[in-house]
Amino acid sequence: MDNRLPHEKGFHVSWDQLHRDARALAWRLQGQGPDEGQWRAVVAITRGGMAPAMIVARELDIRTVDTISVKSYNHQTQSAPRIIKSPDPQVIGDGTGILVVDDLVDTGRTLEVVRGHMPKAQIATVYAKPQGRPQVDTFITEVSQDTWIFFPWDMALQYVKPYRGSD
Ligand SMILES: O=P(O)(O)OC[C@H]1O[C@H](OP(=O)(O)OP(=O)(O)O)[C@H](O)[C@@H]1O
Numbered sequence: 001m002d003n004r005l006p007h008e009k010g011f012h013v014s015w016d017q018l019h020r021d022a023r024a025l026a027w028r029l030q031g032q033g034p035d036e037g038q039w040r041a042v043v044a045i046t047r048g049g050m051a052p053a054m055i056v057a058r059e060l061d062i063r064t065v066d067t068i069s070v071k072s073y074n075h076q077t078q079s080a081p082r083i084i085k086s087p088d089p090q091v092i093g094d095g096t097g098i099l100v101v102d103d104l105v106d107t108g109r110t111l112e113v114v115r116g117h118m119p120k121a122q123i124a125t126v127y128a129k130p131q132g133r134p135q136v137d138t139f140i141t142e143v144s145q146d147t148w149i150f151f152p153w154d155m156a157l158q159y160v161k162p163y164r165g166s167d
């Protein structure tokens with residue numbers, strides 16, 4: 001399966017904005033864990049989930065952080081997702097007490113695979129699109145389905161021509 005997704009709009013996220021939004025996610029998640037409000041571990045979905053997972057783990061004082069790697073996109077082209085690296089099964093079990101963090105949910109296919117792997121985990125993303133919302137338990141900001149989110153690690157500062165030029 002290979003399909004190119006139609007994206008009319010761009011939503012450009014700076015490091016500062018990502019930091020604020022990931023902190024807001026941590027704030028919302030505070031006290032929601034099963035064991036006296038605390039999770040046993042954070043699992044970041046690589047690669048995009050790593051920066052938000054670090055910020056959430058820092059804010060919620062969770063020291064055990066593992067990763068799951070699900071590959072499905074090559075730039076904006078999506079194919080069937082597959083797990084290419086699993087977290088330590090002794091840490092995650094069936095997902096009870098585990099907080100999974102990703103940068104965004106779009107179609108929800110990545111999270112579907114992750115849920116299959118740890119059905120009892122709580123799943124949180126910073127950003128969400130409508131199609132993927134049913135797959136995520138907690139998120140901060142929703143953008144429309146036809147928006148492509150650009151993260152700071154995919155961008156660079158560059159010169160922009162003024163609206164009114166002298167040439
Ligand atoms: O809801 P979905 O349609 O499955 O898409 C969401 C996933 O797509 C992006 O990851 P990507 O596969 O591009 O890998 P990356 O995190 O390594 O950039 C994003 O970071 C999510 O993990």
Ligand SMILES: Nc1nc2[nH]cnc2c(=O)[nH]1
Pocket residue numbers: 073104106107147148149150151
């Ligand atoms: N960077 C980025 N990756 C994605 N993967 C699926 N949707 C998106 C998106 O909107 N932005």
Ligand SMILES: [Mg+2]
Pocket residue numbers: 045046047048049102
């Ligand atoms: Mg990702």
